[in-house]
Amino acid sequence: MIEAILPAGAVAVDTFTTPPDATLFPEEELIVRNSVDKRRQEFTTARWCARQAMAKLGRPPMPVLPGPRGEPQWPNGLVGSITHCAGYRGAVLAEATVVTTVGIDAEPNQALSNGVLPAVSLPDERGRIQTLLREHPEVHWDRLLFSAKESVYKAWFPLTSRWLDFEDADVTIDPLAGTFQAQLMVTGPRLHGRKLTGFSGRWLVDNGLILTAIAVVAPVPATV
Structure with missing residues (x-):
C-alpha cells in the first residue's frame, strides 16, 4: 500500500497479518527476548517486511538491529525505514546510490488524544x-500532521545522528495533491551540495490508515 507514495527505486513490503514464516536472527531475538507478545510480533513482522524488501533489491537477508535511539541499522549500502501501528507493519528500502534517506510512518485515521496536538505542533500548524x-472532515488532519513529523524525524536522523523535536519542523499539508512540505526550524546538514532546509513528502489515506513518506532521491551522476 505504501509503495503508492514512494519514488522509483524505493521498494516497499507491508502486511496486515503476522506471516507464519516470520522469524528473527539470533542477535535480533536477544533484543526482544523479554518483551511482551505485542512488541515481539511488531518487531518480528517489521523485520520480515525488511527482509522481503532486501530480496526485492537482490540482497541476502540480514539482521536489522536497533541503534542508540531505536533506529534500524541497515546493511551497508542500503537506506530504509520501518513503521508499525495496530494491525499494520511496513518497511521501505532502497540502494543508497538511488535514495539518500527515507522516512515512513503509519497511523490509524483517528483523532489524536486530547492534549497531544498542542504538544506536537506549532501555533501556525x-x-x-x-x-x-x-473543509475536509473525512481525514483526521491532526493525526496526519503527527505522522508527517514522524516521517520527517526518520528521514532526518540518518543524515545527522541528531534528535529533532516536534517543534523543529513546520509542516504544511496540501489536502488535494496528497503532499506535504516540512520546513526545518533548525540548521540542517549539507546535502547534495546545498544546506538542507526541509523535506517534501507524500501522504495517503486508505483502509483506515494514514500513511506518510519522505524519500530524498540521490542526484544522478553527471555523464562525460
Missing part, C-alpha cells in the same frame, strides 16, 4: 489543521 478539519 494548529491553525492550518483547524481549517483542514472544517
Whole structure:
C-alpha cells in the first residue's frame, strides 16, 4: 500500500497479518527476548517486511538491529525505514546510490488524544489543521500532521545522528495533491551540495490508515 507514495527505486513490503514464516536472527531475538507478545510480533513482522524488501533489491537477508535511539541499522549500502501501528507493519528500502534517506510512518485515521496536538505542533500548524478539519472532515488532519513529523524525524536522523523535536519542523499539508512540505526550524546538514532546509513528502489515506513518506532521491551522476 505504501509503495503508492514512494519514488522509483524505493521498494516497499507491508502486511496486515503476522506471516507464519516470520522469524528473527539470533542477535535480533536477544533484543526482544523479554518483551511482551505485542512488541515481539511488531518487531518480528517489521523485520520480515525488511527482509522481503532486501530480496526485492537482490540482497541476502540480514539482521536489522536497533541503534542508540531505536533506529534500524541497515546493511551497508542500503537506506530504509520501518513503521508499525495496530494491525499494520511496513518497511521501505532502497540502494543508497538511488535514495539518500527515507522516512515512513503509519497511523490509524483517528483523532489524536486530547492534549497531544498542542504538544506536537506549532501555533501556525494548529491553525492550518483547524481549517483542514472544517473543509475536509473525512481525514483526521491532526493525526496526519503527527505522522508527517514522524516521517520527517526518520528521514532526518540518518543524515545527522541528531534528535529533532516536534517543534523543529513546520509542516504544511496540501489536502488535494496528497503532499506535504516540512520546513526545518533548525540548521540542517549539507546535502547534495546545498544546506538542507526541509523535506517534501507524500501522504495517503486508505483502509483506515494514514500513511506518510519522505524519500530524498540521490542526484544522478553527471555523464562525460
